[in-house]
Amino acid sequence: MKKGYTLMHEHITIDLSGIKNDEDCRLDCFEESQKELCRLYQLGVRRILDVTNIGMGRNSNYCRLMEEKTGIQILSATGFYKEPFLPEFVYTMSVRELARLAVKEISEGIVNTGIKASVIGEFGTSKDTFTEMERKVFDSMALAAVQTGAVVTTHTTLGTMALEQAEYLKAEGVKPENIIIGHLDLSQNPDTIISVLKEGVNIGFDTVGKNNYCPDTFRAQMLKRIAKEGYLDQVVLSMDITRKSHLKKWGGPGYAYLIETFLPMLLEYGLSEDQIEQLMIHNPNRILKQEA
Template identity: 50%
Template sequence: MMINGITYMHEHTTINLSEVKNTEDCQLDVFSETVKEYKKLYEKGVRNIIDVTNFGMGRNIPYVQKVAEKTGMNIIFSTGFYQEEFYPIQVFRKTREQLAEQMIAEIIEGIKGTNAKADIIGEIGTSYNKWTDTERKVFEAVVIAHKETNKPITTHTSIGTLGHEQVVFFKENKVDLNKVVIGHVDLTGDADYILQMLREGVYVEFDTIGKENYMPDRTRAEILKKIQNAGYIDRVFLSMDITRKSHLEYRNGLGYSFLLDSFIPLLHSYGITDKSIEKMLIKNPLTFMNN
């Protein structure tokens, strides 16, 4: 499924959360600018983007396929339901079995009548410090879809909260933790909290690189050094989770290349080895997506 090269494990080629967030900035639909940035990434060795935009997030398959076509980027599609605040009405009305069927169809048959098939389930989320009943129903539906298709699962934690609870849920539901990545863990700012998850056997994502309004990148680097020292760097992915127009270069945002141009040199300065960086950017994603 995957090709070689660097993988950004948690991105949105296009996304629209503007209704809920009440700002047009959250409608990321600037095609030519995204193409420009993906081309730049391609020149730097990035070959794969895991696009975790799903139901209720403004998913637009033909748009993303055109971006892939123009840039040469291998873009992986996902299926699932984000978190309660953004659920379409059907998520509340349908049973978990019906939701599972919907995801399975997108994996096996294709998404919304296109030839694009989902290769990952996610991003599925819990709310901030709160796991709602409907979110739990979605997670239960995901377990059914995962067991039917063996596709990996990628999660959203709101500001890093409930990561441990998500791990417990997957363990209790007998999901192979090698197939699960817990998202946004860097926002906890807490190495021990993250190491506890890693010891359980899941993967984790430092996927909000550069979002210093949430967490300084130096804190991310310090935690990654501790993870390297503890021997768990082969369970970590990196990404930026770009979701706004203002995140892009044309609006003087950091842009997608920031991860490679600025964050990787920062990691070097903290003693993160080339081998560790190669694992996080290239080897770990390949292992996860192909196991």
């Protein structure tokens, strides 16, 4: 089993239960998550990018304890998500003030933790639209990214607005190699996916196992096409676990599904071991500018 795998879009703890009015959206079951992450460690995972940010129930000390208990490095994020999950102060603070807050968390650390944010994200757009406030967040996060050189990682709602996001961030001065456009698998549109890759940015096939949104067979077929067209070095994988019911104990696929089930599927579809290492090891190392 190879070591040094990275999951590039996960949530170790998250709480969207208030807005969604659903207790399942409060992922705070430490022991169950710890058990699953220990299994991930056995499977070669050494790093997880946790994209829970301000307003999403981010808990850096929780994640630090999880690191200690599992041996997996957990990278933290800064920024703001999307409407209707934005903190109230996003509506009143200026673009520069919001950018300054993100820069501070990257350069100095997240308040009272000593933990520095590694990336800016996940920040995103609504289905088929860029709201005024979401545009404000993009402006501020792009500014912070230009000032720090940090990687930005986005949320697209069902893969919509992906090309618009890539073009917007590039126009604001963010280097394409520092951009990850998230949830592109959910677009289920090969032309959209290829068009975004042609922008030179990275993309996330990061909802693996969520077959109710998109079948894994599409993900596997599309990754095979992406490899054939020469863009596989711009793709990262993850599962985007956000609910208690996503964990194995409550009937979900669990964090290990990607390694135990999806990667063997990719081999069946004709991808090589080297190509899987590209997706799980080399691409994350290049984007994050460090080895797991």
